[in-house]
Amino acid sequence: MIADEFNEDVCERYILGELSDGDQEQFEAAYFSDDAFFEKYLAFKTELLDLYSRGQLPEEKRQKFEKHFLATAPRRQRAADAKEFISAVTAFGARLEPAAPVVKPTRLSIFQYLKGPALAWAVVLIAVLAGVWWLVSRKPQEPEVAHVQTQPSSPISQPTAIPERSPDGSMPPDQPVTVPSTEPVHNIPEAGRQPDVSRNIPPITTQTPARPAISVPAAAIALNLVATRGEGGGNTLTLYSDTPKAIIELPKAPIGRRQYSAVIQTLSGEVRWRSDRVKPAAGSGRLKLSLDAGSLKSGDYTVTVRTTPAANAEVIAEYYLRVERSTQKTPSSPK
């Protein structure tokens, strides 16, 4: 029986739409009545989604998956969510990984090192190094060193010197390309002189001065059911020239609905704003519509809330809204 024990092959056929009607119902009845069965189904389905997201499904299975599983928007969204999740977790994990440990050489005590034949080799090495040092210290100073020190520093921004091409397009032979010095402009002392500290250029900081925050509050209104056109006062929203957003709050939504469809339209039926995914706020259950203030001109509107986006869907509630636009900027609140 399909429902006796969770079977991955059966589960896969259910996900790919390959079970007969009877087997499909048995499988569904099993997960409705058995939570452990349901958990195994969810875990398997997630695994299949992950394999698809990583491109690791065999070709035949991938085609079946795309044809059946991705046929509807909600399931396409699940596939997209799976891909996003894997990328995010992988990136998060990569950022947390410690840097490759530095392998420190095993330290030997000098006394351990000097035991046995190593001592003789150490003596020979020291003698050789001493001889090299003596020879080097006897060489006269190179005049180029002093010459370099008296040269003025070259600016960092000087372009690279590139030899010119001959009229026939050929490059002159043996012309090395010079690259300007990358030494900092300041603090290169001339020979025999102390560095001029007055010319020290302060280090460039990466911080830019913070711009003063300019925040213009959104215009908000809580709609009442009873206010109608002509009653004046209630359900009137004033938008100023610099108001960025309008927030329209509706009374508590019916219990049990996870989302609604809301539309704001003029009295002549012209739609100004719409959303098919308005969700009640956690706690209060009120519906909050947030929209660009620029989408509402002065005038009268209706705000209609339905169960679904379809035009003939049941209307949950309807409100009147009057918008008045002001050419002035938002007045500052009194201190």
Add this chain to the structure above:
Amino acid sequence: MSKVLWKLTPEAFDSLLYSLHPDREHAGRLYENIRRKLLEFFEARGSAVPDEHADETFDRVMRRMAEGEKIENAASYCYGVAKFVWIEASRGRAKEPVELDANTSFQPHHQDGGDEIADAREAVERRLDCLENCLEQLADATRQFIIEYYRAEGGQKIEQRKQLAAQLNTTLNALRLRASRLRRELAKCTEVCVGRRGSGGRG
């Protein structure tokens, strides 16, 4: 111009919860579990709006309870009602013109594409930000488990998961179940975080 029609009452919802369990918090978890199953069912059957169909199923169950019907096993009863809801929805869908995507949000015609792209990008950033916050809130061992589970690619993945299972003294199946549950918890946490950060009512 005021027209209101409330379909449900708080009392009907309370009755449903009470039928699941006398303790309201426990009943809420059972309710969410059944709802999850209904969503899976409607998605598997090809519904473009599984949320709405799940709502409709609960509406009908609550109406029947309000009319006096006694329900022994709420989950199985909901499944039975869901099948009828789907049959009706399928018939209705067969008569409608085919929609390319039933869940698109409509934007005012005067908004240019740049605003939409910027909004979508902002929404993705907010979601990823929230997911990272939720990952950081996990216990260290739990977080490390999730990272290790999803880390490897290709053929290495199976080997790495076998090693992980051995380390945790468990089976591959148990590992999969644990990862699946954690992922659902992270999704819930992310959704709450996104809602708190003011996605507002634009959906």
